[in-house]
Amino acid sequence: MQQVVSQESERTTTSDISSEALARVRESFNRQGLMATLGAELTEVSPGLVRIRMPYSRSVTQQHGYFHAGATSSIADSAGGYAGFTLFPEGSSVLTVEFKINLVAPAQGEYLEATGKVMRSGRTLTICQLEVHALNGEERTLVALGQQTLICIHGKPDLQV
Amino acid sequence: MQQVVSQESERTTTSDISSEALARVRESFNRQGLMATLGAELTEVSPGLVRIRMPYSRSVTQQHGYFHAGATSSIADSAGGYAGFTLFPEGSSVLTVEFKINLVAPAQGEYLEATGKVMRSGRTLTICQLEVHALNGEERTLVALGQQTLICIHGKPDLQV
Amino acid sequence: MQQVVSQESERTTTSDISSEALARVRESFNRQGLMATLGAELTEVSPGLVRIRMPYSRSVTQQHGYFHAGATSSIADSAGGYAGFTLFPEGSSVLTVEFKINLVAPAQGEYLEATGKVMRSGRTLTICQLEVHALNGEERTLVALGQQTLICIHGKPDLQV
Amino acid sequence: MQQVVSQESERTTTSDISSEALARVRESFNRQGLMATLGAELTEVSPGLVRIRMPYSRSVTQQHGYFHAGATSSIADSAGGYAGFTLFPEGSSVLTVEFKINLVAPAQGEYLEATGKVMRSGRTLTICQLEVHALNGEERTLVALGQQTLICIHGKPDLQV
Numbered sequence: 334m335q336q337v338v339s340q341e342s343e344r345t346t347t348s349d350i351s352s353e354a355l356a357r358v359r360e361s362f363n364r365q366g367l368m369a370t371l372g373a374e375l376t377e378v379s380p381g382l383v384r385i386r387m388p389y390s391r392s393v394t395q396q397h398g399y400f401h402a403g404a405t406s407s408i409a410d411s412a413g414g415y416a417g418f419t420l421f422p423e424g425s426s427v428l429t430v431e432f433k434i435n436l437v438a439p440a441q442g443e444y445l446e447a448t449g450k451v452m453r454s455g456r457t458l459t460i461c462q463l464e465v466h467a468l469n470g471e472e473r474t475l476v477a478l479g480q481q482t483l484i485c486i487h488g489k490p491d492l493q494v
Numbered sequence: 495m496q497q498v499v500s501q502e503s504e505r506t507t508t509s510d511i512s513s514e515a516l517a518r519v520r521e522s523f524n525r526q527g528l529m530a531t532l533g534a535e536l537t538e539v540s541p542g543l544v545r546i547r548m549p550y551s552r553s554v555t556q557q558h559g560y561f562h563a564g565a566t567s568s569i570a571d572s573a574g575g576y577a578g579f580t581l582f583p584e585g586s587s588v589l590t591v592e593f594k595i596n597l598v599a600p601a602q603g604e605y606l607e608a609t610g611k612v613m614r615s616g617r618t619l620t621i622c623q624l625e626v627h628a629l630n631g632e633e634r635t636l637v638a639l640g641q642q643t644l645i646c647i648h649g650k651p652d653l654q655v
Numbered sequence: 656m657q658q659v660v661s662q663e664s665e666r667t668t669t670s671d672i673s674s675e676a677l678a679r680v681r682e683s684f685n686r687q688g689l690m691a692t693l694g695a696e697l698t699e700v701s702p703g704l705v706r707i708r709m710p711y712s713r714s715v716t717q718q719h720g721y722f723h724a725g726a727t728s729s730i731a732d733s734a735g736g737y738a739g740f741t742l743f744p745e746g747s748s749v750l751t752v753e754f755k756i757n758l759v760a761p762a763q764g765e766y767l768e769a770t771g772k773v774m775r776s777g778r779t780l781t782i783c784q785l786e787v788h789a790l791n792g793e794e795r796t797l798v799a800l801g802q803q804t805l806i807c808i809h810g811k812p813d814l815q816v
Numbered sequence: 817m818q819q820v821v822s823q824e825s826e827r828t829t830t831s832d833i834s835s836e837a838l839a840r841v842r843e844s845f846n847r848q849g850l851m852a853t854l855g856a857e858l859t860e861v862s863p864g865l866v867r868i869r870m871p872y873s874r875s876v877t878q879q880h881g882y883f884h885a886g887a888t889s890s891i892a893d894s895a896g897g898y899a900g901f902t903l904f905p906e907g908s909s910v911l912t913v914e915f916k917i918n919l920v921a922p923a924q925g926e927y928l929e930a931t932g933k934v935m936r937s938g939r940t941l942t943i944c945q946l947e948v949h950a951l952n953g954e955e956r957t958l959v960a961l962g963q964q965t966l967i968c969i970h971g972k973p974d975l976q977v
Binding site: 683684686687688689691692712713714715716717718719720723724725726728729730732733748750751752753754755756757758813 | 845850874889891917919
């Protein structure tokens, strides 16, 4: 595991986050089969904020060749979930209660980058804002905007749920 | 195209739908790279109602081995989108404006089946209800519930958008 | 209190609900200042289903003279909240975590009637579907459609929160 | 009308907004019967951003004496709607397609202030973020967070819809 962590950390921005929380997020992210299928990677892990990037390929498209709203939502959901998880206590796990997402522009570009940001963190429920940008060279276009409710399952380490 | 249609129609329930609309939905669905990636298939196409099924595999999981909320949402979004599309006029195309989804139970089973159902169809906007069930043998469990807003792009055939 | 209960019960449909749960819902509803302000009344209280009716008046309008989306949402939110509350244990209380509502047609008519219906009831979270119809004589038109997440606060009777 | 405008403008912050758009927003707001019923007032009108304030009173409460989620949502919906309307062309009107709101903390205080902010403005659809804060003296607490979709009805002046 540690090898994976150090290997990836070359590409991942982290700040002010405990090594325990960072390892917990990475390890959980790496167990999400869907993220590998989508080619998604963690690009930032900070307390209450996580970014995930997904490259364009034919395998994530909708009917017009743009990124599918489902692929966009998938990385947005994981970004929000792990943003919440950075603030959860050790030995807990995270589940998505619900989310809502607006697709505000055609999702086309070399990459999509989803940002999940905790807006309110309670003992049981956590609320995140979700943003997804399309990246084209230096250009960065907002393509989706969402809001998410997470639940913290206390006393159930993520690995054992 | 016709070959694909007839091949798949062995497995797909259809009722009261024009062959034009059916072909249009299938053909558009087949262009969604993400649906192939998820192993998703159309299982019902009727006016205002579409069902999509996705088999379980490691490639669509979240961290605990259940179906990822993003995979669940992806087939729900496509089911709703194509439910709306069955009612759209020829020569138009469909885009998702937004959707909201509650994950109401752990999504575990041999398959997930998403049902998109048109609740109100206007000239510009269409509203769908989304349901996702987990299928285990004969058992059918509700795992997600959603609501979706679609927009009809008039005068832009789906292929040319 | 009892007087109010018996007085109102002439106008309210109830079925298969314990007198404890019915009294609890009515009593809580009657403490909602906003419902009185909107002229709203309970018209049905059954296990997992509550209906609330609001008459048209200038005091609940938006800029075109229709019912304001906020008034529509207010009775939808209370209908869902009390639908959940009918299934909660004694000595608990209910709060809305979030809701989403689509305004699917102009809300015009003599009355609006909101229906809240429990779709999934868990120990902590409950999910409801919300519908609002406009009533004009015998006519009944769907004007809004929503989805709501409630939380059950155990061990805090509604009166003492 | 003009008198009302000048009278209120003592209390309302405005910046960089044309007098046409400002008058249009005020005049439309003043026709919303529900806003008067709730005691709500416009406190800021800028391009793409509107704030509305509502004082606490028994007439806007839920069962525990806090502001009702419906009252909170009502001013959030109007704030978002008018934020969008500031950017719409003359001779158009605005309708809410849908909104989603999370109630993130008990809504208690002397006032609630809703902020609607345009995140993306298209020809047909506009997306807003909604925030509601409770105000207690100098204290300002986030109590609700939402997201809203508006539709611009071209060629139908707000007064004639």
